[in-house]
Amino acid sequence: MAENIVQGLRDEIENGIVTNQYLPGERLDEAQLAKRFGVSRTPVREALMQLSAIGLIEIRARRGAVVIDPAPHRIYEMFEVMAELEGMAGSLAARRHTDTDRVELLAAHSKCERSADAEDSDTYYYDNELFHKAIYAASHSGFLIEQCSALHRRLRPYRRLQLRVRNRMKTSFNEHAAIVGAILSGEADSARTLLRQHIAIQGDRFSDLVATLAQRGADQQER
């Protein structure tokens, strides 16, 4: 939490939210957070406002900040948009990638292969992130890179859930292989479609997961 206190606080609290340390619906008390991190309320407030801008918390006037509990369909919508943006990035990458981009993309792809083979979902999760970042970078659209990165980050907690699903890692890696092929051979439309599906699937999986949990919840209620 060195250089910039506000940034540090923001990351810290954001982390707490995505790791469910602060639960959805929970109220975030400024004074409490300030005491906890050994700073005054001022930087805490600023950090909270930033989180509010990102959409992780909601600040209601004079009633404090609460952790947002996004409705499942909202998360699904976010995956839909992500799919579209990633498709766009893939399409641009196919047309614009340089030699450096190719090297980076292949390197990230190899890393994914290793972690997928090792069935190491934590490492795969990280390498997968690098892979997608490499595609963003190859699009050579600064604004698109920013938008994709922001959304990617925001969906992080939900994506993480999914690698636990059986065989998802291997399937994901195979999809990556097709995507790499399309991009490096300059097939823009194909790259777009493949990437769009690659992401959209995650939204579907998320919905399945929610449906399952909801069913379980209903079962519990019945007893």
Add this chain to the structure above:
Amino acid sequence: MAENIVQGLRDEIENGIVTNQYLPGERLDEAQLAKRFGVSRTPVREALMQLSAIGLIEIRARRGAVVIDPAPHRIYEMFEVMAELEGMAGSLAARRHTDTDRVELLAAHSKCERSADAEDSDTYYYDNELFHKAIYAASHSGFLIEQCSALHRRLRPYRRLQLRVRNRMKTSFNEHAAIVGAILSGEADSARTLLRQHIAIQGDRFSDLVATLAQRGADQQER
């Protein structure tokens, strides 16, 4: 500037920026703004941070806030992304629009027709905004609506420049007509393509404009 001081300040300063009252590169002094609006530095700081989050200004550590002067190619990139997102909205709207959506869309379209006929570019500018909002709404994707609205807002100052171009209003209206047709007849792909082009053209026009201005600048230099 009633209810929420920070919100009011944000809007006020944002307005100042998009109307070139504060010029790109200009430094925004907290104390000065506080004095000007008759409040303390605290809410001014918070407003500035929000503007920074939107991307209108840049806050450099201990060196204050300056109005961002986005490079033309960055604005072009923003139009590219906007084109993609609007295309997506159009595609969803074609598949999901309700009777209410149809009524709203046609109403907005008629308004555009009237202001285009009247060659009233200020009114057209506003009606055009309603038209696009109607499409967003018809997509029935809350997150997409948010994203589109945010980007639309951010591109507002650059869009405004373009209606001055000869015949742009009439051309724009004709494009709208085709878009409405595609959406209401449920042709998702067509709606996507038409909308994408409709927006992309604005990016192109912007580039043309920049090129012209740059050329003029160069001519001035020569003298």
Add this chain to the structure above:
DNA sequence: GTCAATCTTCTTGTATACAAGAATGAATTC
């Protein structure tokens, strides 16, 4: 006993005071 109203307390919103770093200008030295 329950409901409503008022008062108290707690939390947020704003102002101000204080600290620390960056920029600018002046002075000294080469």
Add this chain to the structure above:
DNA sequence: GAATTCATTCTTGTATACAAGAAGATTGAC
């Protein structure tokens, strides 16, 4: 005369104090 360094000043970043509104508890009335 120019450049570099040091000091002063100005601005941002943080803390704290104060004000205002909301939530909750207590008391009184029905």
